[in-house]
Amino acid sequence: xxxxxxxxxxxxxxxxxxxxxxxxxxxxxxxxxxxxxxxxxxxxxxxxxxxxxxxxxxxxxxxxxxxxxxxxxxxxxxxxxxxxxxxxxxxxxxxxxxxxxxxxxxxxxxxxxxxxxxxxxxxxxxxxxxxxxxxxxxxxxxxxxxxxxxxxxxxxxxxxxxxxxxxxxxxxxxxxxxxxxxxxxxxxxxxxxxxxxxxxxxxxxxxxxxxxxxxxxxxxxxxxxxxxxxxxxxxxxxxxxxxxxxxxxxxxxxxxxxxxxxxxxxxxxxxxxxxxxxxxxxxxxxxxxxxxxxxxxxxxxxxxxxxxxxxxxxxxx
Numbered sequence: 001x002x003x004x005x006x007x008x009x010x011x012x013x014x015x016x017x018x019x020x021x022x023x024x025x026x027x028x029x030x031x032x033x034x035x036x037x038x039x040x041x042x043x044x045x046x047x048x049x050x051x052x053x054x055x056x057x058x059x060x061x062x063x064x065x066x067x068x069x070x071x072x073x074x075x076x077x078x079x080x081x082x083x084x085x086x087x088x089x090x091x092x093x094x095x096x097x098x099x100x101x102x103x104x105x106x107x108x109x110x111x112x113x114x115x116x117x118x119x120x121x122x123x124x125x126x127x128x129x130x131x132x133x134x135x136x137x138x139x140x141x142x143x144x145x146x147x148x149x150x151x152x153x154x155x156x157x158x159x160x161x162x163x164x165x166x167x168x169x170x171x172x173x174x175x176x177x178x179x180x181x182x183x184x185x186x187x188x189x190x191x192x193x194x195x196x197x198x199x200x201x202x203x204x205x206x207x208x209x210x211x212x213x214x215x216x217x218x219x220x221x222x223x224x225x226x227x228x229x230x231x232x233x234x235x236x237x238x239x240x241x242x243x244x245x246x247x248x249x250x251x252x253x254x255x256x257x258x259x260x261x262x263x264x265x266x267x268x269x270x271x272x273x274x275x276x277x278x279x280x281x282x283x284x285x286x287x288x289x290x291x292x293x294x295x296x297x298x299x300x301x302x303x304x305x306x307x308x309x310x311x312x313x314x315x316x317x
Contacts, residue, residue, distance in 0.1 A: 004204065006169040007143065007144035007170065008170075009143065009165040009166045010166060010167065011039050012145070012147040013106055013108070013147050013163075014038070014039025014043065016147065016148045017042070017076060017106075018042045018043045018047075021043055021046065022046070024155075027073070027076065028073045028075050029043045029047075029075070029076045030051075030052045030053075030068075030078070031053055031079060032055065032058045032061050032079035033053060033054070034078070034079050035051075037167075038078040038080075038108045040076075059090070059091045061088065062095060062096060063091050065077045065096070065103045066095035066103060069096075069102045070099075074155065075102075075103050075104065076104045077103065078105075078106050078107065079107065080107065080114075080121060081107035081108065081109055081111075081123035081126045082109070082123040082126070084105055085107065085123065085125070085130055086126075086129070092105065092133065092136075093133055096160050097133045097134060097136050097160050100135045100159055101159075103160050103161075104163070105130075105160070105163070106151065106154075106162075107163070108165050108166065108167060109123065110164040110200075110251070111251035111252060112124065112251060113166055113201065113251065115167070116286050116287065118284065119284050122283065124252050124279045125253055125256070127228055127250075127256065127258065128256025128257055128260070130162045131229045131257075135159055136160045136161075136162060137154075137159065137160065137182060137227070137229060137230070138161075138229040139154070139161065139162065139163045139164070139182070139228070140199040140200040140226060140250075141164075141165070141200065142173060142200060142224050143173050143203075143204070144172060145172060145176070145178055146174050146224075149174075149179070149180035150226065153182050154182075157182060164200065166200070170200075171201075171204040173207060182227055183230045184227065184235075185224060185225045185226070185232035185236075186223065186224040186226070187224075187235070188207060188224050189207060189210050189221060190219070190221060191210065191221035191222070192219055193219045193220060193243060193245070193311065194221070194243050194246070194307055194310060194311060194314070195220070195221040195222075195243045195247070196210060196220055196221065196222045197223045197225050197236065197239065197247070197248045198223070198250070198258075199224070199225050199249075199250050199258050200250065200251055203249075205249065205300050205303060206220075206222050206249055206303060208300040209301075209303035209307065210222050212300060212304055213304055213307055218307065221239060221242075221243055223236075225258060225262075229261070237265065237266075237269050240269075240272045244272050244314055245273045245274075245311065245313075246262065246274045246275070247274075247276075247277060247306055247310060248274070248277065250278045251278070252278055252279065253281065254276040255281060258278075259274075259277075259278055275306050277297065277303065280296075
């Protein structure tokens with residue numbers, strides 16, 4: 001398995017936001033008193049007149065962003081995922097999505113790799129909460145490079161967008177030539193025996209698992225499903241038809257997230273054997289990120305085990 005360079009996805013967001021702000025004065029940034037953690041402080045330092053620290057007032061932050069969007073600005077709001085989607089969900093629904101306003105929500109500290117902050121800060125429900133809303137686009141980039149591309153794409157897109165970034169430094173799997181298009185999945189590795197469909201940090205782990213499986217003579221396809229909504233139905237159906245077995249992987253509850261979205265597509269178009277890997281309907285605990293990834297089965301060895309199990313089921317059909 002490759003020893004990959006690691007980069008901060010939240011820092012990539014802050015740097016990209018500042019670069020976009022240089023090119024377009026319509027961009028304004030709002031944060032809920034966490035700008036050093038979300039990295040919007042980079043933008044604040046360069047453009048203090050276009051940065052608004054709303055304090056611990058997430059609902060007000062979303063309402064203000066909606067007002068700014070109505071006035072022709074392009075607002076980016078940031079705080080931890082648990083606060084952005086939990087405390088302010090009604091305001092996102094009523095003020096942003098119902099009116100289909102051009103507000104970008106970039107949430108940091110998603111998933112269990114928030115680590116020692118524990119269950120109260122491990123947001124494992126944000127994708128489920130957000131993807132159910134009409135007009136909302138939902139993106140989970142696989143690494144810092146894809147964050148740069150996704151934030152730029154969100155800026156160019158007219159309408160509400162939710163992007164999840166992380167406190168944890170992700171392995172780099174993309175490069176500057178990587179193309180990102182909202183709603184399009186990317187096949188990172190070819191294979192005909194089974195398919196991993198992953199998002200965020202899980203993409204690099206799926207790549208590692210696929211490399212180990214190749215040593216056993218098993219060819220696993222790996223799809224980076226960075227856009228959860230609108231999901232790339234064509235890529236999912238093609239993978240199901242060509243490999244006959246799907247494993248989804250996400251740093252999120254298996255209820256309502258990527259696994260659920262893929263299951264919806266498969267059940268209506270091409271039912272095949274499906275295994276969802278993620279957090280199985282419980283809260284996280286306080287520990288270091290790598291300890292938690294092991295505890296909750298989000299490692300390459302767990303992915304390999306799931307692959308062998310699903311291939312046995314496929315063979316027995």
